[in-house]
Amino acid sequence: MLRRRRFAVRLEWRPVVVCAVLALAIAGMAVLALMTGSYRIGAGQVVSALTGGETGLVHDIVVEWRLPRVTATVVFGAALGVSGAVFQSLLRNPLADPGIIGFSQGSYTGALIVILVVNGTYLQLVGGALLGGMATAVAVYLLAHRRGVQGFRLIVVGIGLSAILRSLNTWLILEADLEVAIAAAAWEAGSLNGVSWNQVLIGGACITMLLLLAGMLSRPMRQLELGDDAAASQGVRVAPARLALIVVGVALTATVTAASGPIAFISLVAPQIARRIARTAGITLAPAAFVGALLCLTADYIAQHIAPTPLPVGIITVILGGGYLGWLLFTEARRRL
Amino acid sequence: MTTLAQRHDGPGTATVPGPRRRLTGLVVALATLLILLVLSVMIGSTAIAPSVVWDALSNPSADIDQFAIRDYRLPRTVVGLVVGAALGVAGALIQALTRNPLADPGIFGVQAGASFAVTVAVGLLGVRGIGGYMWFAFAGALIVTLMVLALGSTRQGQSPVVMVLAGVCVSAVLGGAGSALELTNPDAFDAMRSWNAGSIVGRPLDLVWPILPFLVVALVLALAVSGSLNAMALGDDLAAAQGVRLTRTRVLAIIALTLLAGGATAIAGPIGFVGLMVPHVARWIAGPHQSWIFAYSVLLAPILLLASDILGRVLMRPSEIPVGVVTAFVGAPVLVALVRRKNASAL
Amino acid sequence: MNRNSSRRRGTAIAAALLSTTLVLTACGGDSEETADTAAAPQTRSVTGGNGTIQVPADPQRVVTIGNTTLPFIDMGGKPVGVTEVGASELALIPTDQKATFDAATNLGSSGDQVDMEKLAGLKPDLILAQLPASEFEGIKKQLEAVAPTVFWGLDVEWKALADGVSQAGDVTDGLGEQKAKFQEKIAKIQQTYSAIIGGTKFVNVDRWESSDPGTFSVADFGCVEIAQDDLGMNFPKAAAGEDPLGWTSLPYEQIAGLSKYDVITYPVDAAGQPKVSFAPVVATNTWKALPAVNSGRALGVFCPGNNSYGPVLQYLDSLDTALATLPAKQ
Structure with missing residues (x-):
C-alpha cells in the first residue's frame, strides 16, 4: 500500500478533483444557508443586502448575522478537519482527535470555572476555555512523556485525564444554578448562535496562519507516519516535528473552541471521509479541510432547521458524525473479519 | 501462558503467583472489605457515637440518630458493596472478552443507553424519582447492549472489536440525542x-432488591464462563482446539456483562473507573487466571467504591461528594501511573 | 446572589485571561447600530442594567427573555415572544397566565440559544431580558438591532425587577394595587404573629429535581428571603460574602440537625401536599422523628415564584395560613 502511494504521489489528480467538487458543494450550501432562515427574506433582497443595497434589519440579518455564521462554519470546519488529520496521522490511530488528549474536557472545565466561580464575562469565558484546554493538553503531553512521547501512551493518559475532568465538570454543573448550568451546557455542546464578525475575523486570521503552518509541516507529517526511524533516516527531526504538529493541531481546535465551544466529531470524521473519497492511502490535509468545512456547514444548517427552535451545531455533529464514523469503521471491520 | 502474563502484567509478575500467594491476597482483601464495611457504617457527615451505631443494629429504637444508621448508612453500604462487585466483575469480563486491558464496561454503550433512557423518561414521559429512573436505566442499558450486540455480530459470530466500535457509535x-x-x-x-x-x-x-437477582444470575454466569475465557485469552484458534465453544462463551459473557454493568448503572448512575481499574489490580495480584481475577474483582471493587464513598463523605463536610466523582479522582492517577510504568507500552 | 469571595479568588486568573482575550478581540471593529427610534415619536426613557434606554411609550409587541417572562405576564402583559420556562414552574402559574404564555411564540431556551431570526420576525417594539450578564453580552448587539432592549442582571432584587419590568413594559396598572396589597399583607402578618416572629428560630428546607438523591438543602433563597427581609423572621442565612446555604446539599442524616430549630418550613404544592421533589424527605423516619414535625411545628408553605407580586402574594397567604396553625406557645 505504502509503496504504491510513493509512486503515485506526483500523479494524484483525484484529490484535486475531489477538492474542487467539495468546494462547489460548500459554495452551494453556503448560498442555501444565506438564503434561508426563520426571518423570511427574498433571494433578491439577500443579494442586494450582500452588495450593500439594503439598510436596517434586513442588512443586519444577512450581513451581520447570517454571513459571519456561514463564514465561521466554513473556516472552523476546515480548521477542525485539519486538526483531526494532524492528530490521526501523528498518533496513527483513526480514533484520535484533539478531544482525546483532553482538550475538550479541559476547555469545558476552564469555561465552567469562569462561568460558575468567577462569574465572568464572555471574554473571560473564552480565555478560561483556552487556558483550560491548553493546560490539559500540556499536562497530558508531559505526563505521557517518558523518553519521548509515544502515541498510544498519549491516548491513554488523555483518556484518564479527560475522565477526571469530566467528573469535575459534572460536579461543577451539579453545584450551579439551573440557568447558569444550562448556559454552560449549551456552550459545551458547541454552538454558532450569535457568532459575530469579530470572532470570525480574529478566529479566521489565526486559523489561516495555522493552516499555512500545517501545510508546511505536511511533509514531515507523512514521513512520521512511516515510523520514527524511517522518518529520522530521511532527515526529519522527529521530536521537534512531532511537537510542532501537536501544537498546530491543538491550536486549531483551541481557536474554534474559543469562538463556539467544542464542536465534536468533525475532527474525527472529516479526515476519514476525506481519505475514502479522495482514495489516498494516508491522511491528507487539504481534502480533510474541505470535508470538515462542508460537514460543519451542513450540520449547522440542519441544527438550525430540524427542531422548532435551533439546536447547538455540536449536537448534530455528534449524532451525524458519530453515526457515520461508527458505521464506516464497523462495515470496514466487518468486511475484514 | 507466559507471553500473556508479560503482556498483561507489570514487571516482576512474569511468573504466575503461586496458589498460596493468591489465597493470602484474597484473605487480606476480604479482611479489608470487612473493615471498610464497618467504617462505612461508622463514618458519615454527622458524628454519631459508636455506641449509638451498635445500638441501632442490635437494639433498634425510634432514636433519631439510629434512623440515620439504619436508613442511610446501612443501605448505602449495601448498595456500595453490590454495585462495586458488579462493576468489578463486569470490568474483568469485558477485559477478558476484548483482550484489551483498557476496556471499560461502559464501552458497549451500557452507560450511554442507561443515561439516554433516563433522559427520555424525565423529558418526554415525566417520570420523577430514583425508583422510576432505575428501571428505565436498566431497560436502556439492556436494549442498547442488545443493539450493539446485533450490530457487532459478523458472520463468524461476535467480534469484540466490531462490538466496541458499534458501542462507540x-x-x-x-449522547447527542440525549443532550438535544x-x-x-x-x-x-x-x-x-x-x-x-x-x-x-x-x-x-426496597428499590434495589428487585435488581439483585439479575446481578446474582450474572455473577454465576461469569464464573461459569471463566474457564473458557481463560482458554480464549490465548487466542480463538487455540481455544477452539481445546474444545471451547467460542460463540456460546462470548454470548454468555456478554449477557453477564450487560446485566452486571446495566444493573450497577441503573442503581448508582454512571460510575467510571472502577470497572477499568480493579481487574488490573486483580491481575497484578492473581496473575492471568480468570476465576481468580473474578474472585479478586468481587472484593477489590467494593473496597475501592466504599473507600471512595467514605472519602466523599468527609472531604467536604457537611456536604458530600458523589462517589462517581471521587472514583475518577482516585482512579485516573492510577491509570496514568499504570501507563507510565516500564512495560506499559506493551499494554 | 453573593459570590464575592469566589470572585476575589478568581480575580487574578480572570485578569490574566482577560489580557489574553483582549488581544484576541482588539482587531475587530464595532459597526454602529442605527437607532431607528426617530420613527416612533412617543418614547420614554427607562433604566436597566444596560443603561438608560428609549422605549416606546406604549409598547405593543413585547418579547420577554429569561426571568422577565413570568413577571411580565403576572402583571397583565401579553408578550408576543417568550423563551422557554420549565414545566415545573409553568405548573404553578394560574391558568389564564399559562394561556398567555402558550399563546406567545416560543423562541427557544434563554441566553445565546434564542432563535434570533424568529425573534426578529415577530417585529417586536420592545425586548425585556433578565439573564446572566455574560450571556446577555453575547446577544446584546443582535437584540438591540431588532428593538429597544432593557436588560437586568441576575443580581437585581425582585421588587426592583418588578418595578423595572412594569415601567418598561407599560404594565403599571396592576402594579400599584399589587404593591398596596403586599404592604398590607406584610403589616397584617407582622402584627398578628409579632410574638412568634420575634421569638422563634425558623429554618427553611428544600429539595429540587437537580438535588442528588438522598440530599436536601437548608434553603436561604426564594420566597424565604421575603419572610426574612420583609417580615423579619429569623431564618439561618449565609454569612456575607459566602455562597448561599441552599447551594450546599446535605445528606439525609443531617435532617437530625434540624431539631435545634423551633419551626421548620418546607415546600408544598398548591394543594398543600409536599412538593414532588421534596416528598422523599417527608417520607424519611428521621424527618418523622423530628420534635418540630411531631408537635405540628413543621409548616408546608406554597411558593409559586418570587419574581413578581402575584406569586409573592400567594406565598404570603400560604405563610399566613401556615403560621395560624402553630400551636399557641406559652
Whole structure:
C-alpha cells in the first residue's frame, strides 16, 4: 500500500478533483444557508443586502448575522478537519482527535470555572476555555512523556485525564444554578448562535496562519507516519516535528473552541471521509479541510432547521458524525473479519 | 501462558503467583472489605457515637440518630458493596472478552443507553424519582447492549472489536440525542445533572432488591464462563482446539456483562473507573487466571467504591461528594501511573 | 446572589485571561447600530442594567427573555415572544397566565440559544431580558438591532425587577394595587404573629429535581428571603460574602440537625401536599422523628415564584395560613 502511494504521489489528480467538487458543494450550501432562515427574506433582497443595497434589519440579518455564521462554519470546519488529520496521522490511530488528549474536557472545565466561580464575562469565558484546554493538553503531553512521547501512551493518559475532568465538570454543573448550568451546557455542546464578525475575523486570521503552518509541516507529517526511524533516516527531526504538529493541531481546535465551544466529531470524521473519497492511502490535509468545512456547514444548517427552535451545531455533529464514523469503521471491520 | 502474563502484567509478575500467594491476597482483601464495611457504617457527615451505631443494629429504637444508621448508612453500604462487585466483575469480563486491558464496561454503550433512557423518561414521559429512573436505566442499558450486540455480530459470530466500535457509535449518537433533549427541556437537564454524577446515596434498599437477582444470575454466569475465557485469552484458534465453544462463551459473557454493568448503572448512575481499574489490580495480584481475577474483582471493587464513598463523605463536610466523582479522582492517577510504568507500552 | 469571595479568588486568573482575550478581540471593529427610534415619536426613557434606554411609550409587541417572562405576564402583559420556562414552574402559574404564555411564540431556551431570526420576525417594539450578564453580552448587539432592549442582571432584587419590568413594559396598572396589597399583607402578618416572629428560630428546607438523591438543602433563597427581609423572621442565612446555604446539599442524616430549630418550613404544592421533589424527605423516619414535625411545628408553605407580586402574594397567604396553625406557645 505504502509503496504504491510513493509512486503515485506526483500523479494524484483525484484529490484535486475531489477538492474542487467539495468546494462547489460548500459554495452551494453556503448560498442555501444565506438564503434561508426563520426571518423570511427574498433571494433578491439577500443579494442586494450582500452588495450593500439594503439598510436596517434586513442588512443586519444577512450581513451581520447570517454571513459571519456561514463564514465561521466554513473556516472552523476546515480548521477542525485539519486538526483531526494532524492528530490521526501523528498518533496513527483513526480514533484520535484533539478531544482525546483532553482538550475538550479541559476547555469545558476552564469555561465552567469562569462561568460558575468567577462569574465572568464572555471574554473571560473564552480565555478560561483556552487556558483550560491548553493546560490539559500540556499536562497530558508531559505526563505521557517518558523518553519521548509515544502515541498510544498519549491516548491513554488523555483518556484518564479527560475522565477526571469530566467528573469535575459534572460536579461543577451539579453545584450551579439551573440557568447558569444550562448556559454552560449549551456552550459545551458547541454552538454558532450569535457568532459575530469579530470572532470570525480574529478566529479566521489565526486559523489561516495555522493552516499555512500545517501545510508546511505536511511533509514531515507523512514521513512520521512511516515510523520514527524511517522518518529520522530521511532527515526529519522527529521530536521537534512531532511537537510542532501537536501544537498546530491543538491550536486549531483551541481557536474554534474559543469562538463556539467544542464542536465534536468533525475532527474525527472529516479526515476519514476525506481519505475514502479522495482514495489516498494516508491522511491528507487539504481534502480533510474541505470535508470538515462542508460537514460543519451542513450540520449547522440542519441544527438550525430540524427542531422548532435551533439546536447547538455540536449536537448534530455528534449524532451525524458519530453515526457515520461508527458505521464506516464497523462495515470496514466487518468486511475484514 | 507466559507471553500473556508479560503482556498483561507489570514487571516482576512474569511468573504466575503461586496458589498460596493468591489465597493470602484474597484473605487480606476480604479482611479489608470487612473493615471498610464497618467504617462505612461508622463514618458519615454527622458524628454519631459508636455506641449509638451498635445500638441501632442490635437494639433498634425510634432514636433519631439510629434512623440515620439504619436508613442511610446501612443501605448505602449495601448498595456500595453490590454495585462495586458488579462493576468489578463486569470490568474483568469485558477485559477478558476484548483482550484489551483498557476496556471499560461502559464501552458497549451500557452507560450511554442507561443515561439516554433516563433522559427520555424525565423529558418526554415525566417520570420523577430514583425508583422510576432505575428501571428505565436498566431497560436502556439492556436494549442498547442488545443493539450493539446485533450490530457487532459478523458472520463468524461476535467480534469484540466490531462490538466496541458499534458501542462507540451508538454511545455517541445517543449522547447527542440525549443532550438535544436536555438542552430543550430544562426539567430533564436538571434531573440529569445529578444522575450523571453517579452516586450510591439515597437508593432505598426496597428499590434495589428487585435488581439483585439479575446481578446474582450474572455473577454465576461469569464464573461459569471463566474457564473458557481463560482458554480464549490465548487466542480463538487455540481455544477452539481445546474444545471451547467460542460463540456460546462470548454470548454468555456478554449477557453477564450487560446485566452486571446495566444493573450497577441503573442503581448508582454512571460510575467510571472502577470497572477499568480493579481487574488490573486483580491481575497484578492473581496473575492471568480468570476465576481468580473474578474472585479478586468481587472484593477489590467494593473496597475501592466504599473507600471512595467514605472519602466523599468527609472531604467536604457537611456536604458530600458523589462517589462517581471521587472514583475518577482516585482512579485516573492510577491509570496514568499504570501507563507510565516500564512495560506499559506493551499494554 | 453573593459570590464575592469566589470572585476575589478568581480575580487574578480572570485578569490574566482577560489580557489574553483582549488581544484576541482588539482587531475587530464595532459597526454602529442605527437607532431607528426617530420613527416612533412617543418614547420614554427607562433604566436597566444596560443603561438608560428609549422605549416606546406604549409598547405593543413585547418579547420577554429569561426571568422577565413570568413577571411580565403576572402583571397583565401579553408578550408576543417568550423563551422557554420549565414545566415545573409553568405548573404553578394560574391558568389564564399559562394561556398567555402558550399563546406567545416560543423562541427557544434563554441566553445565546434564542432563535434570533424568529425573534426578529415577530417585529417586536420592545425586548425585556433578565439573564446572566455574560450571556446577555453575547446577544446584546443582535437584540438591540431588532428593538429597544432593557436588560437586568441576575443580581437585581425582585421588587426592583418588578418595578423595572412594569415601567418598561407599560404594565403599571396592576402594579400599584399589587404593591398596596403586599404592604398590607406584610403589616397584617407582622402584627398578628409579632410574638412568634420575634421569638422563634425558623429554618427553611428544600429539595429540587437537580438535588442528588438522598440530599436536601437548608434553603436561604426564594420566597424565604421575603419572610426574612420583609417580615423579619429569623431564618439561618449565609454569612456575607459566602455562597448561599441552599447551594450546599446535605445528606439525609443531617435532617437530625434540624431539631435545634423551633419551626421548620418546607415546600408544598398548591394543594398543600409536599412538593414532588421534596416528598422523599417527608417520607424519611428521621424527618418523622423530628420534635418540630411531631408537635405540628413543621409548616408546608406554597411558593409559586418570587419574581413578581402575584406569586409573592400567594406565598404570603400560604405563610399566613401556615403560621395560624402553630400551636399557641406559652
